[in-house]
Amino acid sequence: MAFKTLDDMDFAGKTALVRVDINVPLKDGRVTDATRIERILPTIRHITEAGGKVVLLAHFGRPKGKPDPDMSLSLVRPALEAALGQPVAFAENCIGIPAKKAVSELQDGGVLLLENTRFHAGEETNDRMLVAGMAALGDIYVNDAFSAAHRAHASTEGLAQLLPSCAGRLMEAELKALDAALGTPERPVAAIVGGAKVSTKLDLLSNLITRVDHLVIGGGMANTFLVAQGLAIGTSLAERDMADTARDILANAEEAGCTIHLPRDIVIAREFAAGAAHETLPVDQCPDDAMILDAGPETIAAISALFADCRTLVWNGPLGAFEIAPFDTATNACAQEAARLTAAGSLISVAGGGDTVSALNKAGVADDFTYISTAGGAFLEWMEGKTLPGVAALDSEQASNKDKEWNI
Ligand SMILES: Nc1ncnc2c1ncn2[C@@H]1O[C@H](COP(=O)(O)OP(=O)(O)O)[C@@H](O)[C@H]1O
Numbered sequence: 415m416a417f418k419t420l421d422d423m424d425f426a427g428k429t430a431l432v433r434v435d436i437n438v439p440l441k442d443g444r445v446t447d448a449t450r451i452e453r454i455l456p457t458i459r460h461i462t463e464a465g466g467k468v469v470l471l472a473h474f475g476r477p478k479g480k481p482d483p484d485m486s487l488s489l490v491r492p493a494l495e496a497a498l499g500q501p502v503a504f505a506e507n508c509i510g511i512p513a514k515k516a517v518s519e520l521q522d523g524g525v526l527l528l529e530n531t532r533f534h535a536g537e538e539t540n541d542r543m544l545v546a547g548m549a550a551l552g553d554i555y556v557n558d559a560f561s562a563a564h565r566a567h568a569s570t571e572g573l574a575q576l577l578p579s580c581a582g583r584l585m586e587a588e589l590k591a592l593d594a595a596l597g598t599p600e601r602p603v604a605a606i607v608g609g610a611k612v613s614t615k616l617d618l619l620s621n622l623i624t625r626v627d628h629l630v631i632g633g634g635m636a637n638t639f640l641v642a643q644g645l646a647i648g649t650s651l652a653e654r655d656m657a658d659t660a661r662d663i664l665a666n667a668e669e670a671g672c673t674i675h676l677p678r679d680i681v682i683a684r685e686f687a688a689g690a691a692h693e694t695l696p697v698d699q700c701p702d703d704a705m706i707l708d709a710g711p712e713t714i715a716a717i718s719a720l721f722a723d724c725r726t727l728v729w730n731g732p733l734g735a736f737e738i739a740p741f742d743t744a745t746n747a748c749a750q751e752a753a754r755l756t757a758a759g760s761l762i763s764v765a766g767g768g769d770t771v772s773a774l775n776k777a778g779v780a781d782d783f784t785y786i787s788t789a790g791g792a793f794l795e796w797m798e799g800k801t802l803p804g805v806a807a808l809d810s811e812q813a814s815n816k817d818k819e820w821n822i
């Protein structure tokens with residue numbers, strides 16, 4: 415697939431609508447990991463230095479099509495200004511009069527952040543009127559949100575159908591680095607999929623088992639598989655209505671040549687809070703009033719032994735609720751072991767995802783992995799061999815058909 419890059423565009427005096435992913439972890443109103451912000455700076459700077467205006471489009475969290483002050487991008491603006499070293503204007507809507515006014519006030523070289531695109535239901539349905547409303551704000555569309563490219567949304571896919579489009583620097587870098595490390599992965603390949611986005615990532619495991627030799631299921635994702643096996647998980651995070659899908663994955667894995675690894679022991683607590691009393695138990699002994707918040711030492715040892723037998727590791731999703739110690743123990747221990755084997759030259763390690771990168775930074779090992787992607791779900795879908803709609807829409811060959819397809 416061929417797409418244009420920033421080098422193919424003339425930004426002088428133009429307004430660029432730049433789709434970024436600044437869906438960053440936040441605690442007490444502050445950004446706790448700015449990796450996704452830092453990685454979009456080259457694109458923003460290229461456009462401003464070329465005399466263009468930058469209008470940033472992004473989602474934040476999953477607000478379900480309605481405004482929600484807890485998911486306002488105004489919360490991310492201070493961290494963006496600090497990283498960029500220049501003021502960033504803000505408009506309280508990504509379309510309509512507030513957005514138009516803010517764009518009209520923007521100077522060449524200026525940067526404007528528009529409010530969360532997901533405050534409109536039409537973002538996730540790729541609604542053409544929403545796309546048209548956003549397209550009216552700029553001259554060129556730049557997609558620098560590889561980590562949201564698995565979503566065929568108005569701001570990730572629709573806009574590329576309507577405006578002259580190109581990939582940003584981060585989009586280019588992600589595709590190049592993932593292809594170099596994982597295009598033809600050295601085997602055996604192990605994948606770790608953990609974290610909390612169970613329903614949106616569970617389906618993709620059906621395909622992933624055909625691509626990897628070992629699949630370690632951890633974090634909140636593992637709980638749904640424990641339910642599928644008939645185990646009690648107390649008050650743990652899980653999506654019980656997806657137990658059938660989990661059962662299918664377990665049943666199909668062997669035929670697909672993939673060994674599935676589930677937790678052997680668990681760390682449980684009655685509340686998710688600093689200093690909460692916690693206990694390590696065998697996986698089949700979770701009390702009814704407790705929740706599983708991490709994997710135990712036996713599981714850590716099994717995962718470490720697996721790393722030693724593999725040549726490639728891909729990892730998305732923490733193994734526990736890493737934000738609060740000691741529930742970061744399994745994530746930290748496995749991250750440190752992967753980093754050690756990478757330094758020793760026996761493992762190619764690629765990890766990604768907003769929270770996963772934050773967890774690896776917290777463990778102090780992000781620089782020791784072969785490659786750290788800003789993407790989680792998108793990189794797993796890329797790994798499955800799927801075409802990502804946000805990337806496909808940038809395809810130069812499609813560009814000639816834009817006028818035929820759109821008639822607004
Ligand atoms: N056992 C668990 N119970 C509840 N939450 C968990 C558990 N394990 C991991 N998590 C949570 O998963 C979240 C990260 O998941 P996710 O968003 O899927 O990762 P990423 O952003 O890296 O793709 C973290 O907030 C972490 O606390």
Ligand SMILES: O=C(OP(=O)(O)O)[C@H](O)COP(=O)(O)O
Nearest residue numbers: 435437561562767768789790791
């Ligand atoms: O954080 C993201 O993905 P990730 O959790 O897979 O890293 C992206 O911003 C996509 O968000 P979404 O999964 O709500 O579409």
